[in-house]
Amino acid sequence: MSNNSEVIKDFVYYLQAERELSPNTVNAYKRDILPFLNEVGKELNDITRDDLLNYISKLKSSNYSTSSIARKLSSLRMFFSFYIGEGLLLESPIDNIESPRLKRKLPTVLSASEVENLIESINGNSTFSIRDRAILELMYGCGLRISELLNLYLEDLFLKEDFIRVKGKGSKERIVPLGSKAKSAVMNYITNARMELDKNSSTYLFLTRNGNKLSRVGLWKNFRKYVLQSGIKKNVTPHTLRHSFATHLLEGGASLRTVQILLGHSDISTTQVYTHIDRSYLRDIVSSYHPRG
Incomplete structure (x- = not known):
């Protein structure tokens, strides 16, 4: 296919400008789609159902996991759908191809006592x-x-009001209540530690010893150290704390709708947060149902 870069360029612009997806998500789509286009080597309108079936067969023989194949097919499905919408394709060659069935994998969750031990x-x-x-709080x-x-x-901290402003996926903002333990830890950091790190008048909250914004790699390195020190045997990542947050709220009696909003899932807009859920109610939910609220 001679114009792969141009074809993917239009789709990427759509993901960025209209879907407002994060750079990481956009890059994931590109990694799913470009190998297929390079493999078939055809113009967009010449790609057939058999091309896709052959590609799936090759992925299976290359020991790709079921979840990886399903994700690639999902990306390709959106890709072809986009060009049908643009009037450049009459029909999608992937329409009658089923994605492999996935076994639902439950996320690892820490108990409240394990979180306590970790911190x-x-x-x-x-x-x-x-x-x-x-950070952990x-x-x-x-x-x-x-x-x-x-x-x-x-500027995202509203400590007097017990809230923080969070910029989530697609640059969507949400307001999240700040529980008592988290608030205390953040205030202690700002009062007794951050000033020693802030060598460059940074506006970021969490800084390195050089006064730079803390990196993902740096956070991961420290997190692994604390997991080892805590004696936790589960396979946990920083994201496990997010899963634990949601699980503990639900176990405590919070509604699924409320937890969805607090997590900032993509199907709930910032407007809905401000319009349908009162801030004081959210704060009361966290105070009542979260172990460290």
Whole structure:
């Protein structure tokens, strides 16, 4: 196919401008679609159902997992659908191809006591201990994604009102209540640690020893250290704290709808947060149902 770069360019622009997907998500679509286009080597209108079936067969013989194949097919389905919408395709060659059935994998979740052990494994009151306690308390207490935590600015904190402003996927903002433990840890960090790290007048909340924005790699490295220190045997990641946040709220009696909003899932807009859910109600939910609220 001679114009792969142009074809994918139009689709990528659609994902960025109209779907407002994050750069990581857009790159994932590209990684799913470009190998197929390069493999078949045909113009868009010449791609057939057999081309797709042969590609799926090749993926299976190359030991790709069922979930990986299903994800690639989902990306290709959206890709072809886009060009039908643009009037460049009459029909999608993938329409009558079923995705492989996936076994539903439940996320790893820590118990409330395991979360407690993880946070308490951060020893001492050094600048970095204070910072890292605030990080773990915020991730668990507010159900934050790694990127959301790392991209927090000082201006996103509303400590008097017990809220933080979070910029989620697709640059969508949401307001999340700040539980008592998380608030205390963040205030301790700002008062007793952050000033020692802020060598460049940064506006980011969490900083490195050089005064730069904390990186994803740096967060992961520290997190692994604390997991080992805590003695937790489960296969956990920073995202496990987000899963635990949601699970513990639901177990405590919070509604699924409320937890959806607090997590900032893509099907709930910022407007709905402000219009349909009262902020004081959200704060009461976290205070009542979250173990560290």
